[in-house]
Amino acid sequence: MIKIGVLGPSEIAFRRFLPALSQNKNFEYVGVAVANKPEWFGSQKAKDIDDEVFNKVQKNEKLKAENFQKNYGGKIFLGYEEMLSSKEIDAVYIPLPPALHYHWAKMALDNGLHVLVEKPATISLADTQELIRLAKNKDLALHENYMFMFHSQIQEIKQVVKNGNIGDVRLCRIDFGFPERAPNDFRYNKALGGGALIDCGGYTLKYADYFLGGNAEIVCASSLYTDKYDVDIAGSATLENEKGQVVQVAFGMDNDYRCSIDVWGSKGTLKSGRILTAPAGFEPSYDISKNGETEQHMMSADDSFLKSIGYFYDCIRDNKIRHKSYENIYQQGKLVDNFIKKRGSSI
Numbered sequence: 257m258i259k260i261g262v263l264g265p266s267e268i269a270f271r272r273f274l275p276a277l278s279q280n281k282n283f284e285y286v287g288v289a290v291a292n293k294p295e296w297f298g299s300q301k302a303k304d305i306d307d308e309v310f311n312k313v314q315k316n317e318k319l320k321a322e323n324f325q326k327n328y329g330g331k332i333f334l335g336y337e338e339m340l341s342s343k344e345i346d347a348v349y350i351p352l353p354p355a356l357h358y359h360w361a362k363m364a365l366d367n368g369l370h371v372l373v374e375k376p377a378t379i380s381l382a383d384t385q386e387l388i389r390l391a392k393n394k395d396l397a398l399h400e401n402y403m404f405m406f407h408s409q410i411q412e413i414k415q416v417v418k419n420g421n422i423g424d425v426r427l428c429r430i431d432f433g434f435p436e437r438a439p440n441d442f443r444y445n446k447a448l449g450g451g452a453l454i455d456c457g458g459y460t461l462k463y464a465d466y467f468l469g470g471n472a473e474i475v476c477a478s479s480l481y482t483d484k485y486d487v488d489i490a491g492s493a494t495l496e497n498e499k500g501q502v503v504q505v506a507f508g509m510d511n512d513y514r515c516s517i518d519v520w521g522s523k524g525t526l527k528s529g530r531i532l533t534a535p536a537g538f539e540p541s542y543d544i545s546k547n548g549e550t551e552q553h554m555m556s557a558d559d560s561f562l563k564s565i566g567y568f569y570d571c572i573r574d575n576k577i578r579h580k581s582y583e584n585i586y587q588q589g590k591l592v593d594n595f596i597k598k599r600g601s602s603i
Contacts, residue, residue: 262288265320266351276561287330289339290317353442354449358383370397379449384589397571404532406563422521428503429518433511451487460505468497477598
């Protein structure tokens with residue numbers, strides 16, 4: 257039995273992670289950690305923050321943590337370091353804003369803990385490589401939670417294309433975008449690792465790489481900025497493999513909602529929505545159009561978060577799977593790094 261804690265009472269941990277975790281009998285939920293003052297503001301800045309200001313922040317975090325406790329049991333750790341240094345846990349789930357992943361994942365690995373970290377693992381390839389190096393040296397699991405990859409619809413669509421139902425693939429397009437969120441959302445905060453590429457863009461790049469066989473290269477890339485935020489709000493790219501097969505991706509966080517794959521073949525076209533965000537129990541579908549006639553095909557319902565947690569357990573117990581996870585994390589970090597280089601430093 258692997259004893260696991262949650263670093264921070266985040267919405268995704270409460271809404272998605274813990275319900276899925278409760279269905280996996282290989283894990284025991286120990287508790288959730290609430291940040292102390294230096295952990296919340298940073299050691300230097302914390303000195304200038306009035307205690308009354310922090311008390312309001314911590315009160316809100318404690319209320320969320322108490323809701324965790326009410327619904328799922330476990331204890332409340334008053335400090336991230338308190339949890340990571342505790343002998344009560346073997347593993348940690350990190351659902352913090354992206355810029356915080358590296359620091360806390362490194363500390364967890366240094367303390368001998370297996371790490372399940374929300375996507376992206378880090379916001380720089382160098383930091384990602386350092387986490388992988390550390391995990392390898394300590395024989396610890398490190399799993400990046402791009403959970404959509406575990407949904408059966410991904411494999412089902414791949415098989416439809418492979419079977420030649422739409423002929424030879426001429427072009428694939430993957431889109432993921434959503435309407436603007438509240439201004440205080442971490443996605444619009446550069447210091448917290450905000451930006452469309454780091455958030456929704458990562459999904460499209462990962463799926464495109466999978467579609468192209470796991471060895472994609474970015475041919476061209478662009479990002480869109482506005483005066484409203486200091487992060488990119490949208491972007492696009494073209495990826496290609498050694499066979500010359502192409503996937504175009506587009507993403508954004510100030511867009512009309514779209515979450516789709518469109519595969520244009522010599523004999524037909526396949527389209528599917530909710531390809532990256534299907535919730536547990538949802539039955540996805542795809543359409544195949546040929547010469548103006550369209551047929552809808554239903555796919556299986558699934559629970560991608562539950563299966564991602566299962567994969568994390570497999571990483572813990574199986575060295576071969578653990579090293580495959582390292583490879584997947586590195587490839588994703590390399591793609592994002594390649595995107596940044598391709599779009600140019602002048603943007």
